[in-house]
Amino acid sequence: MTPPRTATTFPPPVMEARRWLEGVTFPADRPLINVSQAAPVDPPHPDMRRAMADVVLGDDSAHLYGPVLGNPALRTELAARTARIYAGEVTPQNICITSGCNQAFAAAIAALCSDGDEVIVPVPWYFNHKMWLDMSGATSVPLTCGDDMMPDPAQAEALITPRTRAIVLVTPNNPTGAEYPDGLINAFFDLAQTHGLKLIVDETYRDFHSHSGTPHSLFQRSDWQNTLVQLYSFSKAYRLTGHRIGALAASPALLAEIEKFLDTVAICPAQIGQHAALWGMRNLDQWLTGERDEILRRRSAITDQMPRLVANGWRLRGLGGYFAYMEHPFALGSADLAPLMVKQAGILCLPGTMFYPDNTPQAAHELRIAFANLDADGITTLFDRLEALDLQPR
Known part of the structure; x- marks a missing residue:
């Protein structure tokens, strides 16, 4: 059985x-x-909590189903913010909101993989990624990091087979904390692009990167949508862990497939958390x-x-x-x-x-x-x- x-x-x-x-x-x-x-x-910040309370009491629509891909104002705000942070071109049509960043990863894998497909994951890995790949019937292919906790694109290339669908990077990394340099991230992008794979970059801890400036230059590539799937979380930045608000940036074509998954699993992200994330981006930069x-x-x-x-x-x-x-x-x-x-x-x-x-x-x-x-x-x-x-x- x-x-x-x-x-x-x-x-x-x-x-x-x-x-x-x-x-x-x-x-x-x-x-x-x-x-x-x-x-x-x-x-969360007390002013954010008051803003959330105002939504609860004054916005009847916040208690109803919302769009599957997320609040349009939040998608627009995040697209603009992403474009500004990475000095690239990102539109609201590239953004969807998810019930936490774990769901963003699950949605991406659901849209990319079938039974027996393979995903290359640097180890030590984030255990929830491994768990979802297991439960999806996909094979996690471990890519051993070097002594500096950095994955090697050449070693990753040796692991690619006809069943490979994606490569996963987490930066700043969970569990190691390692921050992958722009050159390394671009080398993995080139590798994925050459082999027709997706590069999934989980940036849950982006807001706490130790270096100023753009974390990487992938969004500056005119063809980023064909290869990159970026994951993000509002949980750490705005202390919204219990409200489960994450995000995903990808091509509109891939988001159309992801929408099927999100509609089936959660129908829509939690409305109150989305309003909080939007308020936070507009008011809490300092x-x-x-x-x-x-x-x-x-x-x-x-x-x-x-x-x-x-x-x-x-x-x-x-x-x-x-x-x-x-x-x-x-x-x-x-x-x-x-x-x-x-x-x-x-x-x-x-x-x-x-x-x-x-x-x-x-x-x-x-x-x-x-x-x-x-x-x-x-x-x-x-x-x-x-x-x-x-x-x-x-």
Whole structure:
């Protein structure tokens, strides 16, 4: 008997990690440090919340079905913003709004892949991408990143077969934090274009990129629509995680296929969240700049604290967006180390084994730290606890 699609993949990793907290108590002088999930814990800006309340009370249409591809005003605003950020040409017809960025990825794969088709995914990978490919009947083809956590286009080309449909990049990367340079992203675009593939670029953490200027130049290409599928999320920028508002940029022809998926799955994105995202883009640029600056300060705090751990054999493999990706020095594998750290150090983080194919040796040596919800004092405390871990070294 053929198993159901959901049985072809693993349980949600963040939910699995939360189960490690069951039965564990944390004393008042050593509360839990939760660095397992990359999601803001603070609510949206108070002015945004008031704007949302005004919509709830005063806009009757916000309680009805909306257009499948999203609020036209929001699509227009995001198209203009994307064109401005990337110095390219993007129209509202290139934009659709989705129920979170995960749904944007799911919609793209649904429109591109059939059973047995292949998608090249750099590893360590974002586990929800892998899960959706499993449940879609598509094959995830792992592309091992180099020591600098960068994927190699030449190695990717060697993995292309007649069943390959797309290559996926996440930048700034989840889980490693690595920020792919423009030249590398363009090299992958050229590779995809040459072989008639789509290049899916997930930029969920774009608003917290450490470099000023355009994150990449793909939208400046006159033919970008034939190859590029860009994914974006409003969740991190405006603290709208619970409202599930993401976006996708692609050709109108591909969006026509994606519309079939979105209409069947959710009919339309949540109206209140869409109004919030629109209000945020129109009113919170200065506030968002401050949010980015704070994340960059926390990133710098990681860099400043890291020598303490390096002295004990730790290694920082990647840093950016919301993430510090670390190699630990212990003999114990990360799948066992991460739940042990809950009990011994009051730290909840995710093991590298959640971001690799099964039985990948290097996964046992790696941990993902989602640092964005820790201030400078919290990061110092985190490093105090990591430094104090006393386990058998490798």
